Amino acid sequence: MTKKNLSEEDIKARYITPAITNAGWDIKKQIRLEYAFTAGRIILRGNVTTRGKRKRADYVLFYKNNFPLAVIEAKDNNHSVGAGLQQAIAYAKALDIYYVYASNGDGFIEQNLITGEVSELSLEEFPSPEDLYRRYLKDKNVTDAEEKVLLEPYYYVPNYKIPRYYQRIAINRTVDAVAKGQDRVLLVCATGTGKTFMAFQIIYRLWKAGLKKKILFLADRNVLVDQTISGDFKPFGGKMTKVENRTLDSSYEIYLALYQQLSGDDGEEAYLQFQPNFFDLIVIDECHRGSAKEDSAWRKILDYFSSATHVGCTATPIETKETSSQAYFGEPIYEYSLKQGIDDGYLAPYKVIRIGLDKDLEGYRPEIGKVDKNGYEIEDREYNVKDFDRTLVIDDRTRVIAAKITEFLKKTDRFSKTIVFCVDIEHAERMRQALINANKDLYAANNKYIMRITGDNDEGKAQLEYFIDEESTYPVIAVTSKLMTTGVDAKMCKLIVLDNNFGDNGMTEFKQIIGRGTRLLEEYGKTYFTIMDFRNASRLFADPAFDGKPEVVLEINGDEPVIEPIEEFFYETDSYNNAGGVIETEGDYNTDGFDDKDKPKKYYIGDVVVKVLSERVQYLDKDGKLITESLIDYTKKNILQQYARLDDFLRRWTEAQKKQAIIDELKDEGVLLDAVREELGKTELDDFDLICHLAYDKPPLTKAERANNVKKRHYLYKYSELAQQVLETLLDKYADEGIKEIEETKVLQLKEFSKFGSPMKIVKAFGGKDAYQKAVQELENEIYYA
Numbered sequence: 001m002t003k004k005n006l007s008e009e010d011i012k013a014r015y016i017t018p019a020i021t022n023a024g025w026d027i028k029k030q031i032r033l034e035y036a037f038t039a040g041r042i043i044l045r046g047n048v049t050t051r052g053k054r055k056r057a058d059y060v061l062f063y064k065n066n067f068p069l070a071v072i073e074a075k076d077n078n079h080s081v082g083a084g085l086q087q088a089i090a091y092a093k094a095l096d097i098y099y100v101y102a103s104n105g106d107g108f109i110e111q112n113l114i115t116g117e118v119s120e121l122s123l124e125e126f127p128s129p130e131d132l133y134r135r136y137l138k139d140k141n142v143t144d145a146e147e148k149v150l151l152e153p154y155y156y157v158p159n160y161k162i163p164r165y166y167q168r169i170a171i172n173r174t175v176d177a178v179a180k181g182q183d184r185v186l187l188v189c190a191t192g193t194g195k196t197f198m199a200f201q202i203i204y205r206l207w208k209a210g211l212k213k214k215i216l217f218l219a220d221r222n223v224l225v226d227q228t229i230s231g232d233f234k235p236f237g238g239k240m241t242k243v244e245n246r247t248l249d250s251s252y253e254i255y256l257a258l259y260q261q262l263s264g265d266d267g268e269e270a271y272l273q274f275q276p277n278f279f280d281l282i283v284i285d286e287c288h289r290g291s292a293k294e295d296s297a298w299r300k301i302l303d304y305f306s307s308a309t310h311v312g313c314t315a316t317p318i319e320t321k322e323t324s325s326q327a328y329f330g331e332p333i334y335e336y337s338l339k340q341g342i343d344d345g346y347l348a349p350y351k352v353i354r355i356g357l358d359k360d361l362e363g364y365r366p367e368i369g370k371v372d373k374n375g376y377e378i379e380d381r382e383y384n385v386k387d388f389d390r391t392l393v394i395d396d397r398t399r400v401i402a403a404k405i406t407e408f409l410k411k412t413d414r415f416s417k418t419i420v421f422c423v424d425i426e427h428a429e430r431m432r433q434a435l436i437n438a439n440k441d442l443y444a445a446n447n448k449y450i451m452r453i454t455g456d457n458d459e460g461k462a463q464l465e466y467f468i469d470e471e472s473t474y475p476v477i478a479v480t481s482k483l484m485t486t487g488v489d490a491k492m493c494k495l496i497v498l499d500n501n502f503g504d505n506g507m508t509e510f511k512q513i514i515g516r517g518t519r520l521l522e523e524y525g526k527t528y529f530t531i532m533d534f535r536n537a538s539r540l541f542a543d544p545a546f547d548g549k550p551e552v553v554l555e556i557n558g559d560e561p562v563i564e565p566i567e568e569f570f571y572e573t574d575s576y577n578n579a580g581g582v583i584e585t586e587g588d589y590n591t592d593g594f595d596d597k598d599k600p601k602k603y604y605i606g607d608v609v610v611k612v613l614s615e616r617v618q619y620l621d622k623d624g625k626l627i628t629e630s631l632i633d634y635t636k637k638n639i640l641q642q643y644a645r646l647d648d649f650l651r652r653w654t655e656a657q658k659k660q661a662i663i664d665e666l667k668d669e670g671v672l673l674d675a676v677r678e679e680l681g682k683t684e685l686d687d688f689d690l691i692c693h694l695a696y697d698k699p700p701l702t703k704a705e706r707a708n709n710v711k712k713r714h715y716l717y718k719y720s721e722l723a724q725q726v727l728e729t730l731l732d733k734y735a736d737e738g739i740k741e742i743e744e745t746k747v748l749q750l751k752e753f754s755k756f757g758s759p760m761k762i763v764k765a766f767g768g769k770d771a772y773q774k775a776v777q778e779l780e781n782e783i784y785y786a
Helices: 008-022 085-095 129-139 144-150 165-179 195-208 222-230 234-239 297-304 325-329 338-344 358-362 395-411 425-438 440-445 458-462 464-468 507-514 537-542 631-642 646-655 659-668 673-680 687-696 703-712 721-737 745-749 751-756 759-765 769-783
Strands: 031-036 042-045 048-051 056-064 067-074 099-103 107-112 118-122 184-189 215-219 240-242 254-258 281-285 309-314 332-336 350-357 392-394 417-421 450-452 477-480 493-498 529-533 603-605 612-620
Touching: 008 031, 008 056, 008 067, 008 099, 042 612, 042 631, 048 673, 056 085, 056 129, 067 085, 067 129, 085 099, 085 107, 085 165, 099 129, 144 165, 165 184, 165 195, 165 309, 165 332, 184 195, 184 325, 195 215, 195 234, 195 281, 195 309, 215 222, 222 240, 222 254, 234 240, 309 325, 350 358, 350 395, 350 537, 358 612, 392 395, 395 417, 395 425, 395 493, 395 529, 417 425, 425 440, 425 450, 425 477, 450 458, 458 464, 493 507, 507 537, 529 537, 631 659, 631 673, 631 687, 646 659, 646 687, 659 687, 673 687, 703 721, 703 769, 721 745, 721 751, 721 759, 721 769, 745 751, 745 759, 751 759, 759 769
Parallel strands: 067 099, 184 309, 184 332, 215 254, 215 281, 240 254, 281 309, 350 529, 392 603, 417 477, 417 493, 450 477, 493 529
Antiparallel strands: 031 056, 042 048, 056 067, 099 107, 107 118, 350 612
């Protein structure tokens, strides 16, 4: 057999892997074969999800566990030596690796992505780990001091989590930047991607390398600090302390503190107990809040410790005319977006249900002289969705929304963790009452089924811990306004309801709210989440700012002070109390037109009927865009993109050794036939008939009809009696469960086949494994003969 006849796997085993190991690379410690660096996108259609393909590189070579040096892409010998180079470069770019190789077993093509140089190597010339590492140090101009930090390993003990590829890149880039002397660093990673874990590894490596000895981790929520201490930062143990009661103990090395604990009135700030040069490193969690504002109380802390290196972490950097994350920290050293996280399969995809109410879409104008429930004459003007629940309350609107939420939960799962975002605390309380009326049965069974969790309500806040606990059933529905917008790690949240307004500067809050649902928890059945939108907030998904790179638009001339704008949202103001809680409004923050003390803050109307005018479901397509086509239309379009004509599909189906391979290919394009079958109620059709019926308007046959047609044709009589019985059983299996079940040899291990003997005996009845597989393929072709 010549080299041209060998498969890619054979080429790797006989030529490429030996060349790498002969160069000194350790097969167990340094070489990762078939290196999968993504989890595989979760594809959602209807209520059905499946995993797409994982991205894999043929080889990734690691100098140390935290330091990959090279990517190699292999091809069989019918390809040129450099045929896989472009593919290898794409993987290297994604993995932050600078040396790229391609091979077909004859030699290697090498590309240095730092210098751009391309060269050809024989199999014997592949570089050793030391040679490649020394070349990297030279190409990157790494100093001896930087090298010490570069080689400092991650914290790891048996069964401890290993950084994902994007976490490794974020950690390495940050550590490298700090080692090179960069004193302001911005790290932007989507909610749910493990920012606290990354912060821990960054701090740990810089601390262990001796580069940073006194470190401060700043957060803005008490619960975040407590979670951090007991979670990701736990390995610091006795070296770590939490700043409490505004007292600082200088004997520790790692400090965790709330902004609020360190700040205070002029001259009374707790941070003044330390010298300005006390800290070497400050890591600012959720740095989009106060640290981006020049006159923020939080910035006073950072300015005081300005000699320290400042690393900002956020999912939502702010770039407005008044506030800028980049103006303070500089360009992000690394960005990992929600879109990328969903595409890689590390974050949950979502579908959006947009519900249009008549009064929201058409507006509402009261008749002249109309008074509200409390006897106040309502100002005569056009009221729209921005006014509802802020200045004017329509009782029936609240009831209809509660009914739609309940209807959705009844159709899916009434115990799906749900967060309902309202305009203010007063609105949240009315919504809680409306939801109780719509769910009297479950509320009567347990009054914690629905809870208002807002900053003013101690009983509700006490239930927040149970809401986010995946083991705790109650509360199920959390009604809130601002408190749960951010910092709430509710992994099991499956439904987010938007009945709050987002103003011109509301993108940050919108991103944070969407982040409440993006965490995956597959072992508990959380593979996607739903957004129910009553305020057309989902229009923000189409805004480039939602998942794009923010532009710096801060406009300040010379010594001109920053004028603090009047903001609607707590994350852009210093509205926190000393305990780390959010000061929420009770509904009195918009008093336009109500200067008279005899006028109310809100009008309440009880005799106006509200109706649902429109309702549509949107899904993420494979490019990360929301699509509004029906599931049926979307599926048909995607099938026709792969197979324009019926003949094309039939030819591919007949030629395929395994029909399931075609279904898997379509699945990677977002075609989930199980979801279509569920929507159409066509459970008796197999994938072949569903495709032909849906895409090409062919009349379908059921699985049972196809199996019976094969039996009627007496096709099985050419086989021995035992082989006939086995094939008949396979036909019955197909009629019950479909073609996938009969394509695998392991089907013979099922109890239905035990009466025929062992799998080996059954295969022998056909004349061996190859003959058995050929018989199964012929059986499949007979099944789809007509």
